[in-house]
Amino acid sequence: MKKIIVFGGGSVGSSVAKMLSDDGNDITLIDNDKQVLENLKEKIDIKTIHGNATFPSIQKAADADNCDMVIAVTGLDEVNLSACHISKKIFNIPRRVARLRANDYLNNDYGFKNDFFSINEVISPSLLLTDYVKNIIDHPGAFQAFQFAGGLVQVVAATVLKEGPLSGRKLSEFKKDLPNVDVKVIAIYRNKKPIFPNGDTVILPEDDVFFMATEKNMRFMSELRMTSENPHNVMIAGGGNIGSALANRLESNYTVKLIEKDKLISKNVAQKLSSTVVLNNDIADEELLKNEGIESVDYFCAVTNDDQMNILSSKLAKEMGAKKTIAIINRSSYRNLVSKEIDVVISPEDVTISSLLASVRTSDIVSVFSLGFGDAEALELIVHGDSKTSKIVGKKISELNLPDTVNIGAVVRKNKVILANTDIKIESDDHIIMFLLDKKDISKVEKMFQVEVGFF
Structure with a gap:
């Protein structure tokens, strides 16, 4: 304590x-x-x-x-x-x-x-949110995307399309279709309720599926989209801390336009960016959006400090032809209302809290991410000690006696990613990527990772 x-x-x-x-x-x-x-x-x-x-x-x-x-x-x-x-x-x-x-x-x-x-x-909320939005844009079709172990492990969440090739099929069949792609499905949410899947689990339309793989193996995400085309055009609404930082991160790989109503802010942002087109105008101006080719925009990102403006501009952009919309919304009541109308709704509070929890809980926890469903979390922990001082070193995953609400997705050992199976033995200095359906189990997990007195 x-x-x-x-x-x-x-x-x-x-x-x-x-x-x-x-x-x-x-x-x-x-x-x-x-x-x-x-x-x-x-x-x-x-x-x-x-x-x-x-x-x-x-x-x-x-x-x-x-x-x-x-x-x-x-x-x-x-x-x-x-x-x-x-x-x-x-x-x-x-x-x-x-x-x-x-x-x-x-x-x-x-x-x-x-x-x-x-x-x-x-x-820094602005940097955290910038990274969060960029990860989603870099993984087309995802509504959540985050990294573990310095980017070696990627977790991407996507909603299964009714017309998609995964719909109505067993996970074991998916593996047969992509034999050279090492991907693990670590959680499925069906009607907001969690399922820990196995090979016989059938993926249904509208399932929210969390995939884990290396960056190299995440190319299979095109299977979940209507088209295999990669995004090229990004429009950002808001030139504040998040909008300017996001444009800076994206402009080397995407065609970026940024809209900011404040003239002074627009001028300052334009001076700091290289290839981004900065427009001093109202983000909800229909004529502007039409003239700037909103119908060809792959991602419209509303990242102002005004929840209502982010919602209105995202809905307008969607109606005018933007393929995907992303909005940062602070109020939980607003997020619940528009979650089906805006493709990706991001809570600054959840993103900030996840980072804080990783800093606070224990030195063994490297990072924490909220899955956006109830109390579910994904976290990365480091194993310390040896077979004498640790409760888990030298044991197989099947021998760890984990709670039913906990699932190990991967082990990172000496910069090598091993997607988890029950026969893997835990070694000291392993990075364990773990999923908890109930964050109340975190105290049990922390006790498992503790080393006996004398290790240090």
Whole structure:
């Protein structure tokens, strides 16, 4: 059990606090809004303190002297920076994680370093979301795409098309059709309910299927699409932190147009980008979209800070001929309403929380991703110890006594990807890619990966 202080009781802070509390940690949350804390008390059984997170007296009241970690996720970067600095310099808290939104704090060109403010790790929502959207665009047909083990392992989720060649067939038949493609189906969601598949599992239309493979073997994704054509044209709505970063990442491989209503922002973005066409206009202007060839756009990405504008512009783009739409939407109530009208709906909160959980839970957990269905998660863990000090080293996967809600997808050993089967023996330093249908099982998994005292 860790003693953790969370600075900020917003959507991310409260969600992280609840998840870490459910994991069995001792959580204290600090916020300067009394109403926020009153609302939290009705939902979460944690200690709360009203006050400014940068005040030493407030951190002292949260028992910072005996704290293992702080997570700074207030709405202001400057508060997060100062709070982490205070927690280190005055209370010597071992680990400090801060969420920073402004690109100036992330750009090495300006000489800013995390240790200026005693931060161990920075969580940047704009960079996380940029990577998330780019992964989806790089894997046509996917509604989720993420990487493990430094990109060696790819996980792609796609909805099976009624006319597609996978529809109505057993997984074993799929393997026969693509004998040289090493791909593992690690989870299927049917009507939002999970299935851990085997060779006899039949894939049905509208199933949401999670595939795991190396990048080389992900070429089979064309099987799930109506066409084998790769995307070329991307239109981005919004030139803020996410929009400008996304254009920068995409413009070397795609034809990119970016629309931004603010004239000054448009000018600044245009100066920083190379080949992206920057348009100073309203993203919901039908005449503009028509003149800029919306019917030939493969991906329309609405990434402004306005949920309603992202929804409206995505729906308009879809109606006018854009092949796929991606929208960043903060409010969960909005996401539920438009999930069937917009091809890919992304929650900034979920993406940020996944990264925070990877930083917080244990040093053995490298990365965590939410699957977007209930409490399901995918995570990467590192195995330590030997057969004497570890509960899992030297054992076959079939001997691990995993909960029914846990499925091992792959083992990465010395940069080699091994798609999991029950006969694989676990070795020290293996990276295990694992899927949990219920994140409450994380504490059981962590105990399995712990080494006995004396290993270090």
